[in-house]
Each structure stands twice: as C-alpha cells, then as structure tokens.
Amino acid sequence: MTLTQDSGTESRPVPEGHVRLTIDGIEVDAPKGEILIRTCERLGIIVPRFCDHPLLSPAGACRQCLVEVELGGRPMPKPQASCTMTVADGMVVKTQHTSKVADKAQQGVMELLLINHPLDCPICDKGGECPLQNQAMSGGRADSRFIDRKRTFPKPLPISTQVLLDRERCVLCQRCTRFSDEIAGDPFIELLERGSNQQIGVAQDKPFQSYFSGNTIQICPVGALTSAAYRFRSRPFDLVSTPSICEHCGSGCAQRNDTRRGTVLRRMAGNDPEVNEEWNCDKGRFAFRYLTSTGRITRPLVRGADGALTETSWTEALRVAAEGLLAARAGTLPVAATTAETPLELAEGVEEPAEVVEVVEPKEPPKGIGVLAGGRLTVADAYAYAKFARLAGHTNDVDFRVRAQSSEELEFLAAHVVNTSPEAGGVTFTGLEHAPSVLCVALDPEEEAGTVFLRLRKANRHRGLRVFHLGQWTTPSVAKTNATLIPAVPGTEPTVLAQLGSEVLDVLGQEGSVLLVGDRAAEVPGLFAAVAELAGRTGAKIAWVPRRAGERGALDAGAVPTLLPGGRPVTDAGARAEVAEAWGLSGADELPAEPGRSTVEILAAAAAGELAGLLVGGVDPYDLPDPEAALAGLRAAPFVVSLELHESAVTELADVVLPVAPDVNRDGSYLNWEGRIREFGVTLREPGMLADCRVLDTLAVEMDIDLFTQTPAVAAAELRRLGQGSVIGTGVHATSGTAEPAVPGDGQAVLATWRQLLDVSSLGVDEPHLAGTARAPEARVNKSTAARLGLTEGQPAVVATERGAVSLPVRLADLPDGVLWLPAHAPGSRVGPTLGAGHGDLVTVTAGGN
Amino acid sequence: MATQPLTPVLTRRWLSPHSWTRETYERLEGYQALHTVLVGRAGGEGPAHPDQLIQLVKDSGLRGRGGAGFPTGMKWSFIPQGTTGPAAKPHYLVINADEGEPGTCKDIPLMMADPHSLIEGCIITSYAIRANFCAIYVRGEALHCIRRMTAAVREAYDAGYLGKNILGTGFDLDIVVHAGAGAYICGEETALLDSLEGRRGQPRLKPPFPATAGLYAAPTVVNNVETIASVPAIVAGGSEWFRSMGTEKSPGPKIYSLSGHVEKPGQYEAPLGTTLRELLDLAGGMKDGIPLKFWTPGGSSTPLFTVEHLDVPLDFEGAAAAGSMLGTTALMIFNETVSVPWAVMKWTEFYKHESCGKCTPCREGCYWLLQILERMVAGEGTETDIDTMLDVCDNILGRSFCALGDGAVSPITSGIKYFRQEFLDLCKAQPAVPRPDQLDDLVGAQS
Secondary structure, eight states, X not given: OHHHHHHHHHHOOOOTTEEEEEETTEEEEXXXXXXXXXXXXXXXXXXXXXXXXXXXXXXXXXXXXXXXEEETTEEOSSOEETTTOBOOTTOEEEOTTTOHHHHHXXXXXXXXXXXXXXXXXXXXXXXXXXXXXXXXXXXXXXSOOOOXXXXXXXXXXXXXXXXXXXXXXXXXXXXXXXXXXXXXXXXXXXXXXXXXGOXXXXXXXXXXXXXXXXXXXXXXSSSSEEETTTTTXXXXXXXXXXXXXXXXXXXXXXXXXXXXXXXXXXXXXXXXXXXXXXXXXXXHHHTXXXXXXXXXXXXXXXXXXXXXXXXXXXXHHHHHHHHHHXXXXXXXXXXXXXXXGSOOTTOTTSOOHHHHHHHHTTSOOOOOEEEEOOSOOOHHHHHHHHXXXXXXXXXXXXEOOXXXXXXXXXXXXXXXXXXXXXXXXXOOHHXXXXXXXXXXXXXXXXXXXXXXXXXXXXXXXXHOOEEEEEESSOOHHHHHTTOXXXXXXXXXXXXXXXXXXXXXXXXXXXTTOEEEEEGGGGGSTTHHHHHHHHHHHXXXXXXXXXXXXXXXXXXHHTOSSSEEGGGEXXXXXXXXXXXXHHTTOSOGGGSXXXXXXXXXXXXXXXXXXXXXXXXXXXXXXXXXSXXXXXXXXXXXXXXXXXXXXXXXXXXXXXXXXXXXXXXXXXXXEEEOTTXXXXXXXXXXXXTTOOOHHHHHHHHHHHTTOOOOOSSHHHHHHHHHHHOOOSOOOOOOOOOTTOXXXXXXXXXXXXXXXXXXXXXXXGGGTTOHHHHTTSOOOOEEXXXXXXXXXXXXXXXXXXXXXXXXXXXXXXXXXXXXXXXXXXXXXXXXXXXXXXXXXXXXXXXXXXXXXX | OOOOXXXXXXXXXXXXXXXXXXXXXXXXXXXXXXXXXXXXXXXSOOOOOHHHHHHHHHHHTOBOTTSSOOBHHHHHHTSXXXXXXXXXXXXXXXXXXXXXXXXXXXHHHHHHHOHHHHXXXXXXXXXXXXXXXXXXXXXXXXXXXXHHHHHXXXXXXXXTSSEEEETTTTEEEEEEEEEOOSOGGGGSHHHHHHHHTTSOOOOOOSSSOHHHHOGGXXXXXXXXXXXXXXXXXXXXXXXXXXXXXXXXXXXXXXXXXXXXXXXXOEEEEEETTOOHHHHHHHTTSBGGGOOEEEEESSSTTSOOEEGGGTTOOOSHHHHHHTTSXXXXXXXXXXXXXXXXXXXXXXXXXXXXXXXXXXXXXXXXHHHHHHHHHHHHHTTOOOHHHHHHHHHHHHHHTTTSSSHHXXXXXXXXXXXXXXXXXXXXXXXXXXXXXXOHHHHHHHHOOOO
C-alpha cells in the first residue's frame, strides 16, 4: 500500500510554476518564490520566528528560524534563515525536528534573546499570549547560563499618547518599524543606536503619529509595545475573545473584542485577507470607551408633564411612543402639548412655540411620521426602519443620510451602487489591489476609510497602482499612495472631471480601473453625475465609499425615500408588488407610491408644521449641513421618538427615548462599501439591551403592526429572501440649478473641508489617549492666498461667516488659489455648527492675533 | 619558495616626493593605462572594449583585497549589460575605503601616498562595467585621507580624467568622495551601500546581490581600494606579468600591514604567499628580540596564529589551510609579554561596540562574551565560563546575519584553542578581590 503510494509520488509531475522540495523527509510542491517558512507552515511544521511576518518584507534579523538546507545535493555550510530563503527545486530542508544543528542554532538564538530580556512575564501585558514566552517554553533552555549584567532602560517610553515602549523587553525584530514604514507609510519609529544599545525610538518632538499605530502593538512578538488603553488592565487568559466587525467606517474590518467581567478591555484587528488583511486603524482599535461613557442611555425615558425625561418601564415607554406615533400619523396629536413644555435652552431664535403653533392653527394640523434612520445602523436595523416607515408610518419619508445630501445622489446610488457586491462582480478590496488605476473623488481614504487607504498604498507599492486624487491638496493620503493630485476649487470638481486630460483618461481607461467616490460628493452639485459620466466614458468601475458603517446597508435595506429593499424604486408598481407580497400585504397599493422626503426635507417639513411625528435613530443634528435648521425641525415636531445609545442633541428634544444596544451587546451585520455582508455575534449579553430592530418590532406591535424583525437574524433573513429587485434605477441627473462655483472677493476664500479620522465624534468619546494622536487642527492655504489674506504660517487665521468664526493656526499647503481648508469637526473647528457653511461656500478670512 | 625579490607595484611611488600629486603620478607613468584603455596604444591597437578589460582582469586572477578574495573579474562580469531589464538602470562603482578592520592599515596609506592610482583604477573599472558614477566611501575618522582624496579627485577633474567626455572619448565619469560616519559595519558592502544612500548602515538581505540591485537598487560593483588600485598595473603590465607574482590561485602583489611588537612596523608590499618569517625579516625582526607569541594573519576577525605558523604562506589558500583566513593581511604581532585573554577581551570590546545590532546572535552574543571575558581578566572567571564562551561562540558563528559575528568569535575560539591554559590560569587564581595590578601585567610590553 505504502509502496504503491510512494511510486505514485515519484511519477507525479511538478505542477507548472512550482518546485519540489523535501522538508523533514516530506516531499512537497511549493510555488516558485515561496518563502521556506511558509512552505513549512503549510506542512504543519512550525519553525519558531520573531521578525518574520507574512505581510511584511523579510528581514532575517532575529535568526530564530534557522534550519539546515541542502541545495543541489550539497549541504549549505551554515544554517539558513527560513524566513528569507525561497524554495528551490531539489532542496532538502531539515528543521529543528530532524536536525540537531537547526535545533541547537534555534536554542542558541533563544538563549541569546533572553539574556537581555527582563523576564518580567508575570507583570507584562503580553504574558500569556507572547510568542517569546511561548517559544522560550517550547524550545528554550530551562535555565540561563547568563549571570552577568542585563542591559536596562528607563521604562516605559511613551512614543505617542497611545503607544508605550518598554525598550528592555524589545527583541529588535523590526516588525513595528517595518509596519510603519511599509504598510502605514508613517516611519515615525526607527531603530536608534547600535549593537546592544540598539533600540526603537522616535525623533525628538516627533511622536509616533500614525492612524495605524495600534497594529504595531498587536504584531509586537514581545511586550515591548503596549497601549495606554490596555496596559496593566488584564491578563490574556482572563479575557474572553469574540470576533466582531468594526462599527466606525464603511470598510467593515474584522476585529476581535476582548472582554473581562462584562467590559470590553481591548480590541484587536481580525484576520480577513479579503478585507482588512490583518490590520485596522486606531479608531477601530481604541475608540470603544463610548460603551462605558457616562452619557450612555440604558433605560427608556419618557418626557413627563413637567417637561423632564424620566426613566420608565419598557412597557410604558413603548405605549407612549406608539400612541404618540399613531396620533401623529393620523394628525390627531394634541398640538403643542409637548412642544410647549419642552425646555428650549437652545431656542433663542424661536420665539414662543405655543404662539407659533397657534398662528398655524388655521392651516392643516401637522400630520404624518418621518423616519430619520441615521448612518450607523446594522443591515437588520436599517431594514426594520425601512419597513417601519412603510408599514407603520405609511410613508416613504425615511432616510439614513445625516450629512450633505441631494436627489442627484439618490439617483446615483440607485443606478450605480445599490445591490453591487463582490458576488455580483462589484469593486472589492482585492479589486483595488489589482486595479491599474484608481481615482478618488470626494474621498480622502486615510481619513475616511483607513483600510481602503492601506490597500491602495499596498497596491501602489507592490503593483504600481496609479492613484489619482480629485481634491484640494496633497494630503498624507495622497502623498503616501504616490497619488497624482488633480486639484479643483471646491464646486468646480464636476468641470474638472469633465475636462480631464488624456494622460489621466488613458490610464483610467485600462480595464479594471476604479472610481472611488465618497459620500461627500453630495456637497458638490453635479459631481455624482460627472462621476457617472466619467465611468461611462472610461469604462472604469464605480465604488461608493461612505464614511459611516451603516450607510451602504441602509441603502440596500431600503431606508431611503426613493427605494424599497433590494434597490426597488418606490414608484414602480411591480417593485412594490414584490415587496408587498413578501411583507404579507394584499398588493402594491398598500405601499406608498410617492417618493419620500430626504432627511433635510423631513426636518424642514417638521419645522414648517407639516409633519407631526419623527422617529429618530441615532442622529446627530450637528452632522447635517445646517444644524440650526435640523434642530428647528426637531423642536417643532410635536412628537419625537429617539432610539439612542447616548445622550445627544436629539435626547433633549425627544418625547420618548428608547435605549438601543451597542454592537457588543447584540448580533447583526454591516454591509461594507464593497457590498460585502459583515456578520458579527454578541460579545456581551446584557439583559435589557435590545437591538433597534427588536425595539421597532415591539413598537410596531404596540401600533398593531407586525414587522417580524424580532431579532437581527430574522430581519436579515427576510431581507435576504426579498433579494434584489428586478427593476433598478438607471440614470443620474445633475442637480438642477447648479450654482456657479463661488468666486472669493477681498478677504474671502472658498472653503474646502472634510472630516478627519480622529476628531470630535460621538463614538470617540472618553478616549484621551487616542485623541492625543489626532492630527493637529490647522487651516490650510497656499502661499499666495496666505499673502493675499495677510496670513502667516503658524499664526492663527480667523475664518468667519455670519454665523460664527473658527480660529486655527495656518499651515501652508498646495491648495488652489483662493481656497482655504478646514478640518470639518476637529476640536476648535466644527465647521457646520459654528460657521453654518460647508465645502464650496465663501468664508471671510482674517489674520488672528497672537 | 624563497623570498622573491620584489619590485614594488602598488607602493612604487610612495616614497617619491609629493607622491600624491598628479604631477608626480603622471611623471611615474600614471594615467598611461587609462590612455591605453580609452585611446589606445600609440601606433598600436585602438581603445579597449569594456569586455576585453573584464577578460583581462579575469585572466590576471586578481582577487578582492578587502578580505574575502572574490575574483574581481568575475564580480565585474556579474553586472548585467544591455538595454533592457535591470541592465538598463545606471551602473555604479563603489570603492570600499572604509578600512576598519583592527590592525589593517593599507588602504588609507595607499590613498594618502598614491590617490591617483585609485582614481585611475576607478576610471578603468567604471569604463569596464559601463558606470558613469563612482563613489569612494572613506572612513569618516580618516579626515586627512578624505581631504587628500578629494584634492586628488579635483586634480583629476582639472586634467580632464574625470567629468564629461574623458580624453575626448565620449566616456563620462563622476567620482564622489563620501565620508562615512565611523561604523565598522559600514565596511560590509551592503551596509556601506545603505550608508551611502543616507540610511542607517546595516547589512542588507542578499539576494539581491549588489551586482543586480546595489546602490539605489541599480547594478553596482563594490571593490576594495587596493583591488582597484591594482587595475592600472594589470592594464599596463598584462595578466601574465601580474600572474608572475604570488601563487597560482592568489596571484599579484599585496600590501601587508605589520603592527605590534616588530622593530619596524608598517606597510610591506610583497607577493601573495609570503610568510610571516619573511615579512619579519623585512620588518627588522621582533621588537627588542622578545619572542613571538601570537599574531593575526588578516586582522582581528581572522583566527589567531602562533609561532607554529611562521612559515604559512600568506595567500588565500595557505591561510585557510592553516585554519585561519588571509583577511586584509593585517598582521598584528604580539610577543610573549601579552596575555591572550586580555587581547581577546580588547578585541571583543571592539566587536561589542561595533556590532550593528541587526541580528540577535551578534548583538546579544558580543554583549555576553565581553562580560565573561571582562570577568575572566578581572580574575573572577570560572572554568565553566570557558565552555560557555565556546558554546556562545558556536551559537554566533554561522548564525549571524553577516560576517561581523563570525569575525567576532574568531579571536575567542582561536585564542582558547591555542592558549586554553592561559584562560584556565586566570580562573585558577580566583582571588577574593579583583587585582587591579594584574590588568597591567596582562597588557604586556607597551613600547
């Protein structure tokens, strides 16, 4: 039997592009160019290693992975590092399992690594999950022959507010420096000194400011790098680990939640080669303290007769909410009953609401419900909001967009985005990696989708991907992907796209090219249409990368005014019929056929006294282009139900507040920008913490309607059964009445603005160490504009509108003339709330005092 | 083989007045070889084809003088030539003048006394490998040498030997004299290239080798000063003449640097294969007649020799056959007054200080070995320490990233091999307190 098999192996041809070698007596075929240590892994032979990492370039520094190699029948004189040697035909490899030399070499290196290691495992964060500890236990000496002085360093060295370095634990494998240099492009940490004094360090006054610094902690094979957030908080063996999906951006990175006694203590990047590989950004890793912040809402609240919110039972809260919404739908709400009693600290501009209501009394009383779903919902929740709006609200007034928005955008999403997925041949992370070129429009990948940035950088470094960037200045994103900036004055982006030269068009015309468009494109009228037109002209594929985790899922789940689930247009009777059947309705006419209103329109209608009820799901009014108008709508709406994690500006204006479960307390899924389903399970079971879909289901039952969204799984299954519609949108029309781009006068500039990864955000609260690694808020202009406006680099610029003013230090950059860039939501620079202006608006600029 | 009477080749101009000037150099047949190569012999054959030069150097059997003895012509022929792929990139010649091996003192004197021979060699070599840029990486501490080399390069530019259209032949070459920052590791060719590129000098992973991806990832030849300075002589004298010196496998002349307890330390040019006994004759014998105890054939990284090895022919094969290496032919000679453990400790101090830190065995091993040796020399060692040292050496030798680690253990293993008793004696004493006086005894004769 064995003999037969053996002779079979003899005659087996080596597959094309492979070589045949023998490792520990096992014959194996390996693809040409494979690193020996990977071939060993595939055979289940684990060669110990420290510096080796499959996603980093080989270093050969630690020498832990030495094996004996025979090449061409001749043994190589020295043991070879299997992490740097590529396989070759006829190679005979003996690892520590079959070679005394390899075993001795590995034990020798291990002993040497430990002579200067403090062996403080009992107090080290890494103890229990430490490659050094594990490999020392499995392949090291039981005792040390080293009786001399260990090299010591003062500890720890903060290399940023978030990352701490214990130099004496470091084995100098260079994983962290290679990661920062190769993967993130932030080479702020480097080896210093030499010999036994060699150490990792940062330059003076230049901390390790990288959005991806946390990955170095995770890949550190010892406890040299620790995070301020987790240091000394727990031991690995006391943690319970649960796979999860990051809730922060549209990338949908795989993560892992590590909890102890009901608290999330840290989060790690998960390994998903198709999506985030093994990396995540620092926001995903560290921004989880909102879970335990004091502002969390954990009990239902109902506004009493005294105007104050008081805790109550779920039963009571749901009854009040259902009655209010039913009355709002019917237009029978006792008008002004709640509004008048709402404390209106913020409402200086709104005079005596009661009187306002009385003034409009001759008009039709407010009637109907608007649903503001917010951009951070899971797929099941978004579906529940979408279904709730149609079945309980009898309306298409449902929208997930809490930001700049346009009808052009909805047409674009319906025509080019909804229903796209990796299975349907849509753009994927891997597609980006293999694309010949990518054009980013209204998207700064590093700020708005970190892992997209990492993949673009990887593709540029390894495959020569050409990246173009339609934007205003050479941001770190642009520089680190070696991108070509296509500069555009805010507002002129569509024109610039229409007039792209052949040197760009030719590259974009190559098969597989991608146009990555961010949700910010909605700020520029005509930009979505221009992107669609460019895609048609070049054949490049379109991918929409929204900044929030829930937006793509909400789109496909039908939480939009024009689309039902699966991209079905509400105006199409056939599409409505499909949905009606699935929802157990008698026919298409049971679903509203008129396109609904957008978030801004819903709030405007409420402000105008036309809408009676608002169902709000985790919305921050300050994210809208005109927060004042949004707040006015919320104030004017007679009945507001808010489903929230945290106290917010909506809480103060709501009549019923229903707490919802954060991701760690529930299961669910996100749809990332690729359209890939990213499922996650419950990390911590917390009684009383209910998912939005469950809350809505119960609320609907109180309104005598069945949503059948009791659990995320049930809701997702129904959505899946619905599938995608047979009718989808086709064309994109530029928003009519496109205004001419603003031309700055004396003392004026055109504002360019977008958000940064780390800024003032509701999910970033209570994490000062992370906030400390944010980029300094600075106003950016070019040299000649600075001169024209009388600005000096490093000195403050005061950027003002009629609403207010922002003052930030000036930093020169390569912006177009007359353009000034501000971070949209940074400390001291909250553009929307303070200025009431946005991308493309005119602002006045003056030099601030010292 | 009797001592061959030597007509100096590399050092022939060293004693001439102002030997470092272009004027002296040209008067003593300098830049004639360059003319021959680029323009052709007067009334004879035309200019040489680069491939002819590579063949000539191959035929001469010239081997690298930096320590490893790699055949120079073969190294040049590894540079891809053509117009596609890596060959299409610019080619570079880099001169390793980072002479740092303890005891070695040949490149710096050569550059001080006869810089133009190196420059002429650089031009011919660059022409042969089709390079238009050459960098001479000089040890940063050798300031005087850097100045002299820079001045010589300027003279060569002024005379039209460097720059555009050299000697009207259309060949262009720029030479830059680059000062290192004083790191032993930067004598390792890939670390040197990193340093030259402005990075931290640490050895690179090989492959790719410098011949395909060296300086700025372009095809690069890295050669030692003495190697390249030999090239004009080969062009002038031919490969047969060159082979008439030295041995079959190690032909040509070599500068031996003798230091330590000899009457007249200094640089002695002799054919490869010359023995220490012969060199001692040239250098006036052992200082004050105190007998020889141990010596290094090629710097501290080559295992020690003793009086037994006085007649070992000092060529690549001879030194290897006797258990050491030819290295840089830096003969450090110690008489009977010097303690081997002490000398080994001092060398280990050097390696511990100069280990670059990249790989574990060398970085941690040298740190450990030095502490053991310091303890032994202070009289606090034990017999076990000797075995531990040998085992640690075994864990460094052949396990480190580059040859620095291998070199670092040579003095220790060879010292224990030949003089184990001295190490044992230090342990046996085991005084209760360290003896400060003992240290002076171990150092040996000072003047």
